[in-house]
Amino acid sequence: MAISLFLGAVPGAHGQDRPERLSIARFRDSLSVVSDPVRLNGLARQIVAVATAQDDALFALRHGFTCLRLAAIGQARRSRDAESSFDRARHLEPEWPLAWYGHGLAKLAIARWQLDTPKNLGFRVGVGAMEDAFHSFAKAAELDPTFEPTLPELARAAFRLRNPKFVVQAREAFRRARLSGLGTEADAFLWWGRLERRGGNPDSSVAAFQVYLAHGGTPGLGLLEIARTQLAHGLEGGARSYLAGAVFDEGLGVREYRADLELIAESTELAAFDRVRGPDRVAMLREFWTRRDHMELRAEGERLQEHYVRLHVARTSFYLENTRRHYWHAEPYRSGSDEFDDRAIIHIRHGRPSQRVTPFVYALTGNESWRYARPDGDLVFHFTVQEDLRDYRLASSIFDLKSTGGTPQDQLIMSRQAISPLYSKLGTWGRFGRAKLAAREREIGETSIVLGTTTDSHELRFDAPLGIQAQLLAVGQSGGEALVHIAFALEGAHSSGESADGAGYPVRVRFAAFADDGRRVASLDSSYLVKRTARDGNRVLGRVAVPVPRGTWRVRLALQNGDDRGTLLPWDSLTVGRFDGAELQVSDLMLGALAVPLSWNPTPRDTAYIAPVGEFPRDSRVELYYEVYGVEPGQIYQTALEFTQVRPVLRFEFEERARSRVTRVRRTLDLHGLEPGEYRLELEVGDGRGRRHRTSAPLRIIER
Numbered sequence: 001m002a003i004s005l006f007l008g009a010v011p012g013a014h015g016q017d018r019p020e021r022l023s024i025a026r027f028r029d030s031l032s033v034v035s036d037p038v039r040l041n042g043l044a045r046q047i048v049a050v051a052t053a054q055d056d057a058l059f060a061l062r063h064g065f066t067c068l069r070l071a072a073i074g075q076a077r078r079s080r081d082a083e084s085s086f087d088r089a090r091h092l093e094p095e096w097p098l099a100w101y102g103h104g105l106a107k108l109a110i111a112r113w114q115l116d117t118p119k120n121l122g123f124r125v126g127v128g129a130m131e132d133a134f135h136s137f138a139k140a141a142e143l144d145p146t147f148e149p150t151l152p153e154l155a156r157a158a159f160r161l162r163n164p165k166f167v168v169q170a171r172e173a174f175r176r177a178r179l180s181g182l183g184t185e186a187d188a189f190l191w192w193g194r195l196e197r198r199g200g201n202p203d204s205s206v207a208a209f210q211v212y213l214a215h216g217g218t219p220g221l222g223l224l225e226i227a228r229t230q231l232a233h234g235l236e237g238g239a240r241s242y243l244a245g246a247v248f249d250e251g252l253g254v255r256e257y258r259a260d261l262e263l264i265a266e267s268t269e270l271a272a273f274d275r276v277r278g279p280d281r282v283a284m285l286r287e288f289w290t291r292r293d294h295m296e297l298r299a300e301g302e303r304l305q306e307h308y309v310r311l312h313v314a315r316t317s318f319y320l321e322n323t324r325r326h327y328w329h330a331e332p333y334r335s336g337s338d339e340f341d342d343r344a345i346i347h348i349r350h351g352r353p354s355q356r357v358t359p360f361v362y363a364l365t366g367n368e369s370w371r372y373a374r375p376d377g378d379l380v381f382h383f384t385v386q387e388d389l390r391d392y393r394l395a396s397s398i399f400d401l402k403s404t405g406g407t408p409q410d411q412l413i414m415s416r417q418a419i420s421p422l423y424s425k426l427g428t429w430g431r432f433g434r435a436k437l438a439a440r441e442r443e444i445g446e447t448s449i450v451l452g453t454t455t456d457s458h459e460l461r462f463d464a465p466l467g468i469q470a471q472l473l474a475v476g477q478s479g480g481e482a483l484v485h486i487a488f489a490l491e492g493a494h495s496s497g498e499s500a501d502g503a504g505y506p507v508r509v510r511f512a513a514f515a516d517d518g519r520r521v522a523s524l525d526s527s528y529l530v531k532r533t534a535r536d537g538n539r540v541l542g543r544v545a546v547p548v549p550r551g552t553w554r555v556r557l558a559l560q561n562g563d564d565r566g567t568l569l570p571w572d573s574l575t576v577g578r579f580d581g582a583e584l585q586v587s588d589l590m591l592g593a594l595a596v597p598l599s600w601n602p603t604p605r606d607t608a609y610i611a612p613v614g615e616f617p618r619d620s621r622v623e624l625y626y627e628v629y630g631v632e633p634g635q636i637y638q639t640a641l642e643f644t645q646v647r648p649v650l651r652f653e654f655e656e657r658a659r660s661r662v663t664r665v666r667r668t669l670d671l672h673g674l675e676p677g678e679y680r681l682e683l684e685v686g687d688g689r690g691r692r693h694r695t696s697a698p699l700r701i702i703e704r
Contacts, residue, residue: 020058024098027062031069040070044081057096060089064102071109076116079109097147100140104153107133115323123322123388133157134166138173145177148185155191159198162319162339171195186217193225198315202233220245220253228260231308238308239301246282254281261288263348264307264456294520296458297510297558297568306458310348318344322388332449333394341392346370346381349456353381359415363407368392371419374459375570379448380419394453396445398423399438460510460558462566467491468559469613470569474548474576475587475627476602477662481547482576484522485590486511487598487612488559490540504529508560509544513553513574522548541598543610550578577629581661584630586685589697591616592623602627606664614697617704618676622669626695628685631658637687641667643679650674676701 034040044066051059064085070078083106089099111126111133120126137154140147151174158170174182174192182188193208206229213222223245230238246257258273265273269288276284292303318341327334335345353370361367366385371378383392384401395401398416416423422444426437469489476483486509507530512523523546530542540561552575560566577585592598592609593616600608608625616622631637635658642651650673656663669681679699686692 021098024058024061024065028065031065034069035073037070037073037075040066040073044070057089057092057099060085060092061098061102064089064106068102068105068109071113076109076113079106079113082106083110095143097140097144097150100136100143101147101150101153104133104136104140104150104157107136108153108157123324123326123391125323127161127321127323130157130160134161134170138169141173141177145173145180146183148177148183148188151177151182151188152191155195158195162315162321164198164316167195167198171199184215186212186215189215190217190222190225193229197225197229197232197312200233202229202235205229206235218248218250218253220248220250221256223248224253224256228308228311231305232312234305234309239304242304243282243286246285247278249277249281257281257285260307260311263311291518291520292456292458294512294523295514295518295556297460297512297525297556298458299525303458306351307348310351314340314344314348318347318392321390325391326387328386330400331393332396332446333453335453341383341390342394343368343370343383343392346394346452350379350452351458354461355419357416357419361407361411361415363404364412365389365402365404366392367401369398369416369419372457373461374457375568378420379452380444381448381452382445394449396449397438397442399442460566460568462560462568463564466559466561466565466567468567468569470557470559471610471612471614472555472557472572472574473588473590473610474574474579475590475608475625476545476600477579478545478547480580481549482579482587483545484513484548484574484576485543485545485600485610486524486557487543487610488541489612490542490559490561504531505540505561507540507542508566509542510558511546511555513548513555515551515553521551521553522546541596541612543598543600543612545600548574548576550576552576579627579629579662581630584628584685584687584691584693586629586683586693586695587627589681589683589695590625591681591697591699592625593620594623602664606666608666615700615702616671618674618701619672619704622671622699624665624667624669624681626665626683628658628663628665629661630691631661631663631687633658633660635687637685640682640684642682643674644682645677645679649679671701674701676703 031040044063047059047063047066051063064082067078067082067085071082083103086099086103086106089096090103093099107129111129114120114126114129134154134157137150137157140150141154154170154173158166174188174195177188189208189212193205193212196202196205196208206226209222209226209229212225213219223241227238227242227245229235230241245253258270261270261273265288272284273281289304290300293300296303320337320339320341323338325338333342335342337345340348350372354373355371357369359367366389368383370381370383382395382398382401384395385392386402398412401412410427413423413427417427422437422441426434426441429437467490471487473485473487474482475485488509490507506527508525508527510525513521515521524544526544528542528544530540552573555572555574556569557572558566558568577587579585579587590600590608590610591614592611594609596609596611598610598612600610602608609623628637636655637658638653638655640651640653643649656665677700679701680696681699682694682696684692684694
């Protein structure tokens with residue numbers, strides 16, 4: 001239908017009756033297919049000519065929407081003309097919601113124009129126009145809560161502004177609309193659900209998204225929104241909803257899934273996401289999150305839920321209200337985000353910090369320092385504000401924090417003493433020592449920024465640490481794979497944790513081995529009852545074994561006693577040999593003592609003793625156990641055994657005859673004559689075919 005057909009005279013007394021609204025809606029639909037500015041400008045002139053003769057609010061509305069269309073196709077300045085027309089419509093008919101709705105659209109167009117103009121300087125360009133748009137949409141919703149086109153625009157404006165007060169106002173408008181008989185437009189329920197989630201009302205949020213789906217909303221997007229709410233607020237079914245929505249290939253839903261991944265995923269992972277479709281996307285996402293659970297020794301599903309908890313915190317606590325971010329050449333990191341400050345970037349990737357310091361220091365602008373306690377080395381982040389007081393940026397050092405001038409350096413250093421002992425030393429050491437410490441402090445900050453902004457984590461944390469000494473020893477076989485023994489000694493196991501029948505103390509052991517590509521090859525997560533040693537009532541000794549395939553793996557181990565006491569050990573490497581007898585191999589060396597009540601029975605007739613601490617008193621005896629594989633039964637093989645420090649201290653050589661393809665060897669070593677200190681026990685085995693294999697184990701000799 002030609003646009004000119006809509007220029008005829010229309011009733012003016014009831015411009016907000018349904019026929020007139022439909023007339024304006026059809027007029028807007030006809031505009032949406034026109035991209036010729038000459039034709040649109042001609043139409044605008046016709047409307048002005050008619051409106052001059054007939055002062056009617058409907059003509060002002062039509063002129064306003066025509067100017068909006070011109071702004072949309074490149075004539076951005078016409079958004080001002082649209083604003084003037086809708087202003088006139090509001091003046092003529094202040095009770096018409098459509099006039100206020102159009103005014104809000106014009107203000108949004110003006111905000112976009114301002115943002116697209118580089119000469120408009122500042123951090124909050126367009127914010128004033130967006131706030132005006134929000135208030136106009138809110139007025140339209142107040143005049144007619146059932147006028148559905150207003151509600152999604154009101155919600156969009158609230159989320160663009162990000163300030164919680166706008167979210168609350170928009171949510172209340174949706175609730176009033178629901179009481180007044182909100183219609184069946186799916187888009188309105190989508191935005192209502194988002195507002196309820198942001199406001200902390202998960203049940204109402206899920207209900208709104210379910211109505212969105214029932215009214216024909218996009219299935220993948222609707223299920224993702226339900227999952228976002230369920231996961232962020234700990235409701236059941238979050239992972240199920242998340243994966244159910246991922247099977248759909250609709251563009252909008254897929255883009256939202258990808259946007260959530262982009263915050264932590266590597267470029268290769270995003271490329272993999274872009275390649276898959278339907279069920280393959282579900283499998284890719286399941287593997288993406290499950291691999292992270294495995295790496296952190298967590299139950300499957302924990303990392304996915306944690307991601308959406310972090311996103312909710314970031315959007316409610318670390319949001320940006322500005323529309324532009326200017327970076328200075330010396331800044332160590334540039335996220336490019338227009339939604340989050342740098343605190344959010346770190347929080348989304350690594351979660352709540354172990355320690356957060358927000359001190360007041362004279363003449364220093366807003367600043368914070370976060371520490372993440374990690375067994376492989378702490379991460380420390382410093383944040384400072386520049387011109388915009390809500391935009392916290394990463395800084396490499398506390399000496400880079402923004403100051404208005406005259407900040408006492410001793411106060412600055414003292415404000416971070418709780419973060420690290422390094423800052424206490426900075427305040428007391430001499431000139432040259434302080435220079436070295438300052439360089440080290442900056443190096444820690446720079447390294448933390450690199451790791452913090454390129455990796456993500458969800459490491460196990462415990463309220464109280466346990467003193468742990470542990471050994472991983474590959475000795476023996478089970479089901480065709482080598483057995484890795486986890487021998488441990490715990491200091492400070494909680495006395496209240498003893499089982500009611502006195503059988504022992506519950507110790508949960510979590511272990512996993514990984515290939516270089518992150519694939520998990522072996523794992524264990526079980527609880528055991530272990531007893532304290534009679535010799536040391538505060539020490540708990542234990543041993544568990546897990547089959548691990550041959551190869552060199554990255555391994556991780558965590559032990560805990562009760563819900564709040566435990567320790568995650570640093571990453572380590574473990575080499576597991578080939579124990580099937582196809583080649584000459586020697587197992588790891590098990591060192592123990594009869595006085596240490598921890599042993600393993602490889603057969604009913606053999607006993608191997610294990611000392612997890614690896615310390616032996618001077619002049620005592622050590623029980624050594626190992627296994628030799630691959631020597632033919634009856635064949636003689638040679639063994640060399642020596643204690644070494646910088647060089648060999650004591651050496652033994654002897655020959656033995658293999659009794660089977662697995663030769664189990666137990667020997668008692670007398671430490672008499674060896675001085676206290678750190679040693680390595682080296683063992684080498686060779687056979688008549690010229691094959692040789694070598695292994696070793698550390699031990700410490702102490703005074704009695």
